[in-house]
Amino acid sequence: MTEPTFQPRTTVEQVEESTDLAPKFGPNGLMPCITSDAQSGEVLMLGWMNDEAFRLTITTGEAHYFSRTRQTVWHKGATSGLVQKLVEARIDDDQDALWIKVAVTGSGASCHVGYRSCFYRSVPFGAAAGKPLEFREPQKTFDPKLVYGDAPNPTLL
């Protein structure tokens, strides 16, 4: 296992067309990461990685994120047991976004509210635009109170 080296970004061609890993983190030092279930293809969550979380994810093969609420790197599943094991990692054209395909241990859920996916509600559109959101998962897979206890909810208003 080699510690990944992030290359300096020199040209648009290098960033888009080469095999150099030259990631660009946003002004807050974070890069968005799309996480999908490797088996079903379902998008489970959108997380954020800083330089350290991205390195840890690549070297360990388990998803690490940066919690914007707690301002710390976070090994997904450390509390809940729902670890996300990498099956594949992709980076986009301009190297400022990631997509990881994962196998989730345990129940397979990834959402702190208790659902499998964080994207458990649909937004009506077109002729139905303006109607209420619709729940798309029949029920929660776990009770967040039992899993997280009194830990503060990461959702901010």
Added chain:
Amino acid sequence: MTEPTFQPRTTVEQVEESTDLAPKFGPNGLMPCITSDAQSGEVLMLGWMNDEAFRLTITTGEAHYFSRTRQTVWHKGATSGLVQKLVEARIDDDQDALWIKVAVTGSGASCHVGYRSCFYRSVPFGAAAGKPLEFREPQKTFDPKLVYGDAPNPTLL
């Protein structure tokens, strides 16, 4: 068709557990949007929407994004003809990220470099961490120069 109303965010329970659409845009006024192919499940791109782009996407049923490079709302496919028609729209638990499933008109590509997906390269991990990126699409689906001409490349260093 009703213009969608964005509700004020009052409680964590409302945001996570209700059918109110109460989106939260980031400090830059933007929300990340994951766009996947409704048929294959493949993630095509990660875009950004401001309030206006999100409203336009919901009301028209075609993806609109905010270009951070050009600082303007952008109807995806206006230049290339590769319009993204919404099949489903989802919002996440804390309502600060979107996932849209789309059917792309024309060749089905969504990447300005010419590939189907913007995520055309994989990042080696675990025992292979540190190795060069690997191309995952056999070839480009179009020649960007023919489609975009002299328009400036949106990739920034």
